[in-house]
Amino acid sequence: MTQLYPLLMSPAFDPRPWGTLDLSAIYPNHRFNERIGEAWLTGDKCIVAHGPLAKRSLAGLSKEFGSDLVGTAAPDPGRFPLLLKFLFTEEKLSVQVHPDDATAQRFGEPWGKTECWYVAHAKPGSQIALGLKPGVTRAQLEQAIHDNSAEELLNWVNIYQGEMIYVAGGTVHTIGPGAVLLETQQQSDTTYRLYDYGRPRPLHLERGLASVKERTASGKVIRPAPVAINGGKNRSSSMISAPYFTVDLFELKEPQDFRTAAFEKPDSGKSSAQILVAVEGCGVVEAQGRDPVTLAKGDAVVIPAALQGFTVRPQWQLEVLKAAVPGGSVPEPSTRM
8 A cells, every 4th residue: 555645735726706816925926817716725626746646636545544644533534624725815705604513414414614714914904704793693684684784793803914713613704805814624615605795606595594603602812822842943833722623833943843643642542634834935844754845835735644753844934834633622712803
């Protein structure tokens, strides 16, 4: 059987009506003739860019290698558990909602869609809408949708580069123009559009309104201060720890050794694939006995759960987000608006 190794993924660029032709904040060397809204990094159909497993899909590899790739903390040993993607907004997204697990399963889906957004870039005045204003009910939202005034009932929040935002399943939300977000979410594309500014796309009012929660734990994540590591040369920031994912930010000036989850915390008894996404700079990812792989801005590298450890060597300086599935029960994060 082919040996697993750190997998550099090819981004899959997805046109959206609210997207942009200018992805230079993350992909300065790419040019497009249609408006791109999303760059998928670890979706089921995303493919490996190099090595013996090149051109294989992440879905196919997850079925073949199971927990050796995805880890034992994944909810389904034959499916990659986390979807990471960049969002590029030139116009507002639809006002939308994703179901939580219980609601999704009522509709025949395996699980819901809880997510988080790391603000990679934000123009001055960039905003998101997150949840309903205090006191607003689901019935009032439904009436406002029919009256074309749904936006007025949403909680609009200014966003700034470097923030992390938690979006629990059941939260009504949208994203305004001028932002580049790195989204980490459950492996689901279930989105119910509630309001779409007259764009010729279908709405999903019945299921969408059934998914709406009037109150959720969504908001800007309250994070501890960064911690110096590797003798003070590098820094680590815990961006979010939530029931479905953990995301940490590393600012690297020197090589940094990592242990994959099962070997870093053996008492948990659970393992997880690690996903590295470079948001600034460039570096090299090395694992013992495997060929090194370059990790540049906008790239994602999947570290299979079966690998015991790996090293990231920055070229000058590198900022990289590392996502994984938590090895045990984790509460929702502390947030604020």
